[in-house]
Amino acid sequence: MLHLVTGTVIRIGEKHAGMQVLEVELAAGAGEDAGPQKAISFAQEDYRIGDTLLLNTTALRLQLGTGGFHLVVGKTGEEAGRDVMPSQWGHIMKMRYAPWQLAVDAVEEQASPFHDLFCQPNLSLDGAPVLIGELHSLLPPAVLALQEQNPQLRLVYVMPDAASLPIALSRHVQELSRTGRLAATITTGHAWGGDREAVTIHSGLLAARHVERADVIICMLGPGVAGTGTSYGFSGVQLAEVIHAVTALGGTPFFIPRISFADRRSRHYGISHHTTAILGRFAFCPVLVTLPRLGDERDAIMEEQLLSLTESRAGHTLVFGPAPSVARLDALEKCYGLSFSTMGRSWREDPVPFQTAVLAADFLGKSLSYPIETINGEKRLPASPNTLEALALYLTTNGERP
Numbered sequence: 330m331l332h333l334v335t336g337t338v339i340r341i342g343e344k345h346a347g348m349q350v351l352e353v354e355l356a357a358g359a360g361e362d363a364g365p366q367k368a369i370s371f372a373q374e375d376y377r378i379g380d381t382l383l384l385n386t387t388a389l390r391l392q393l394g395t396g397g398f399h400l401v402v403g404k405t406g407e408e409a410g411r412d413v414m415p416s417q418w419g420h421i422m423k424m425r426y427a428p429w430q431l432a433v434d435a436v437e438e439q440a441s442p443f444h445d446l447f448c449q450p451n452l453s454l455d456g457a458p459v460l461i462g463e464l465h466s467l468l469p470p471a472v473l474a475l476q477e478q479n480p481q482l483r484l485v486y487v488m489p490d491a492a493s494l495p496i497a498l499s500r501h502v503q504e505l506s507r508t509g510r511l512a513a514t515i516t517t518g519h520a521w522g523g524d525r526e527a528v529t530i531h532s533g534l535l536a537a538r539h540v541e542r543a544d545v546i547i548c549m550l551g552p553g554v555a556g557t558g559t560s561y562g563f564s565g566v567q568l569a570e571v572i573h574a575v576t577a578l579g580g581t582p583f584f585i586p587r588i589s590f591a592d593r594r595s596r597h598y599g600i601s602h603h604t605t606a607i608l609g610r611f612a613f614c615p616v617l618v619t620l621p622r623l624g625d626e627r628d629a630i631m632e633e634q635l636l637s638l639t640e641s642r643a644g645h646t647l648v649f650g651p652a653p654s655v656a657r658l659d660a661l662e663k664c665y666g667l668s669f670s671t672m673g674r675s676w677r678e679d680p681v682p683f684q685t686a687v688l689a690a691d692f693l694g695k696s697l698s699y700p701i702e703t704i705n706g707e708k709r710l711p712a713s714p715n716t717l718e719a720l721a722l723y724l725t726t727n728g729e730r731p
Contacts, residue, residue: 330387330390330391331385331387332385332386332387332390333383333384333385333386333402334355334356334383334384334386335355335356335381335382335383335384335405336353336354336355336356336366336368336381336382336384336399337353337354337356337379337380337381337382338351338352338353338376338377338378338379338380338381338382339352339353339354339365339378340352340365340378341376341377341378342367345497345500345503346497346503346506347371347495347496347497347522348369348370348371348495348497348498349369349370349376350367350368350369350398351367351368351369351370351376351382351401352365352366352367352368353365353366353367353368353382353384353399354366355384355386366399367397367398367399368382368384368398368399368400368401369398369399369400369401369498370400370401371401371414371495371497371522372401372403372413372414373413373414373415374404374411374413376404380404381404381405381406382401382402382403382404382405383401383402383403383404383405384399384400384401384402385399385400385401385402386399388400402428402429414431414432416432416433416434417434418434418438418440418441419432419433419434419435419438419440419526420432420438420440421433421434421435421438421526421528423494423518423519423520423521423526424494424519424521425519431521433521433526434526435526435527435528436515436525436526436527436532436536436540437527437528437532438528443536443540446539446540447532447535452535452539452578453578453579454534454535454538454546454575454578454579454580454711455538455579456579456580456581456711457538457543457544457545457546457580457581458545458546458580458581458582458583458693458696458697459534459545459546459547459548459571459575459580459581459582459583460475460545460546460547460548460549460583460585460689460690460693461548461549461568461571461572461575461582461583461584461585461616462548462549462550462568462584462585462587462686462689463549463550463554463564463565463568463585463587463603463604463607464549464550464554464585464587464671464672464682465492465499465501465549465550465551465552465554466501466552466669466670466671466672466682467549467585467671467682467683467685467686468486468499468501468502468505468547468549469501469504469505469661469665469667469669470658470661470662470665470669470676470683470686470687470690471547471549471585471686471687471689471690472484472505472510472511472547472690473510473661473664473665474653474661474686474687474690474691474694475545475690475693475694476510477661478691478694479694479697482544482545482694482697483512483541483542483543483544483545484510484511484512484543484544484545484546484547485511485512485513485514485515485537485541485543485545485546485547486502486505486511486513486514486515486523486547486548486549487514487515487517487530487533487534487537487546487547487548488502488514488515488516488517488520488523488548488549488550488551489517489518489520489530489548489550489551489567489568489570489571490516490517490518490519490520490567491550491554491564491565491566491567492550492551492552492553492554492555492564493520493551493552493553494519494520494521494551495520495521495522496514496516496520496521496522496523496551497522498551498552498553499551499552500667501552501667502514504665504666504667512541512542512543513525513537513541513543515527515533515536515537515541516533517529517530517532517533518530520551524541525540525541529574530548530570530571530574531574531577531578534546534548534574534575534578534580535578544697545693545697546580548571548575549585550564550565550567550568556603558596560602560603560606560610561606563603563606565587565603565604565606565607566606566607566611568584568607568612569607569611569612569613572584572607572612572614572616573612573613573614575614575712576614576615576712577614579711579712580711580712581617581696581711581712581717581720582614582615582616582617582712583616583617583619583689583692583693583696584608584616584617584618584619584645584689585619585685585686585689586600586601586604586608586618586619586620586685587600587601587603587604587682588600588601588604588620588621588631588681588682588685589601589671589672589679589681589682590627590679590681591674591678591679591681592672592679598630599627599630599631599634600631600634600635605634605637605638608637608638608641608643608645609637609638609640609641610637610641612641612643612645613642613643614643614712615643615644615645615646615712615713615714615717616643616645616646616712616717617645617646617648617692617717617720617721618638618645618646618647618648619648619650619685619688619689619692620635620647620648620649620650620685620688621649621650621651621652621653621681621684621685621688622649622650622651622652623652623681624651624652627681635647644714646714646717646718646720646721647721648692648721648724648725649725650688650691650692650724650725652681652684652685652688653684653687653688653691655676655677655680657687658676658680658683658684658687661687662676669683671683692724695723695724696720696723696724699720699723699724
């Protein structure tokens, strides 16, 4: 289904970087609910009351969780051509051959000032830590926890394309960028709208390290993930590719497992089947998985669910630590200014996802003082099983190297 209707702008709403909210009245006989409707435009275009728009209303017709917005395709009745997404040198198309395909300034392409950088055959992440996670809602607590102890860290967010494509849809990215907590954003694949654009997750990670000089790279899916109730058809499967890319490029992968004890769906109770599928079956390279100790019967539930990870051929390294306190979550949320919520639940209703993200950030922050070992003058692969095990031991002791 692709349902298009026309509508008229009746009010100009809030405007953010890369996104504008409009209030519209749909054409009579459009088959939609009557009354004012909200619509999002990602175009760099000025709107006036009375403008006629072509709108994509498909998601709301299907009652999907889009936040209650239609999407603006464009103005109708405009005689002159115009560029509503201007670029400098770009000829790389995102959303290729879709009606809204657009050319972006990809960091790797020939006209880019960074092209020569990406021509280097052995370009590496130099051991940089990469924090990987499925749920976009865990981005703020992870970022705040990282900077709580290391306020000067340069954090760069790399967004894959398995969920939302326009990064402007994320209010968390808007707020973290506005306050300077995120130094830069990079959109990869067909995702678009970041401070930098990249064709692949591999070049996006490298751009974070070498173009934006990231101390820590955070790679989480954008908002709006898809799931089908199976272990094959969900957006998070793409994180296996992210793990492989981080390993191949010489980074140090930290993974935030998806854990909840408030989700009523059995497949998401405790450690989600999404996490066990990604790490237990689809990832062929090891990661450092951070897991909270809750101090009650929930620990035993997680221990049983972890069997698929401990028996994985990838050889993941599991690191356990005391779950951060709810008082700390409260303090981080107050520092942030916006609310922490995931899957429609606040952190007070479901604290474990946020405790898990904060714990991962704490471990990653501690790892920054751990030098990458060398063998005969050559750097040891940061994501090798032996290196991750040694790092895990370091993280769970008093800072003494094994």
